[in-house]
Amino acid sequence: MVKKVAIERNVLSENDRLAAVIRHRLAERNVICLNMVSSPGSGKTSLLERTLGALAGRINVALVAGDVQTENDAVRLTRAGGRIVRPIITGGACHLDAKMVTRALDEIDLDGVDLLVIENVGNLVCPSSYDLGENMKVVLISTTEGDDKPQKYPSMFRRSSVFIINKTDLLGLSDFSLERARENALRINPDLRVFELSCRTGDGLQPWYDWLIELTGGIV
């Protein structure tokens, strides 16, 4: 058991080393990087589809889309106007790691890119342990998932800088309370920036777009 822990630590510190290289590489090119994490089906891809459409011509976005299997998300993002989209199929692994992202970045021309968005595997547990060289983790939940998710998956909320509550159009169809979700999350991490939005109706998307433009120095 001691052996196992020791080796996991080695794997993680190797990951951290690679993540630091990614971070340096992106900073040199003034590329801001977000690592998007959530349960399967919270709406990471839908949010990115809308965001690509809304910010076309204002922020130059590159995307890395991770999935256990299929390139579905990468295909959706390309269709939504993503010019630079690299899929990563983890082939069973429950998270992206810095090595996979390094390989994906080797195939991306970062010239002129303002924002790199990494869409992680749908999983609220494992991806929290892997630094991918991002500037911030963005954690999403949807209003159909239950407002106690921050308490149940605290590590992810502790390590995220932004908390997005998606599918606000479905409020009232479950017992989900926006207020409780916000409170539960802020109790774990008071520094979280919270967005409440609906990718379906478009409600609440503008503050998210404005924030991305401010973050990347994009065209207002």
Added chain:
Amino acid sequence: MVKKVAIERNVLSENDRLAAVIRHRLAERNVICLNMVSSPGSGKTSLLERTLGALAGRINVALVAGDVQTENDAVRLTRAGGRIVRPIITGGACHLDAKMVTRALDEIDLDGVDLLVIENVGNLVCPSSYDLGENMKVVLISTTEGDDKPQKYPSMFRRSSVFIINKTDLLGLSDFSLERARENALRINPDLRVFELSCRTGDGLQPWYDWLIELTGGIV
């Protein structure tokens, strides 16, 4: 890397050994065991709450509820009438393993129990690799998650015997197609028994109850 794989294999085979012991222990007492797996927020706990209420006095159910943090689910299940409920807090681990279940079973009096339900950690990836000594895995998704989940998390669907599509009351509020979800799942595992239901309205719950009664030889 070779070293890491070797050790993971050892961990798994130790898990398989413990799972075989659990399976034997439950079979001796004629206890049927289901391992419920899904994303966070698909409605495992809600389904179990309804099921406990509906089958009270007909099937004697014991429950093991796993969570990364909090005993929220165990508390909900006890409130719903669960007489025998054991929480397992994994403390960060992304799945239950046979060792945790063994420890939980040591504190459960199985006399007269017909059905043991293990509610796994909300995660569609990692729990697929861990045999907990169950007779069957039951995988849930909800209609708000997207109908391509079977393709994206094939291992879980391949290793499950039952596929439950929950939140059918929210159909029409997203692009989710019951037919596509069913087809995607059956393409991966043609032997899946499929239930389509809504824990909120109660629609479709009766066939699930009937199946559980048949499975356990409970009182019709």
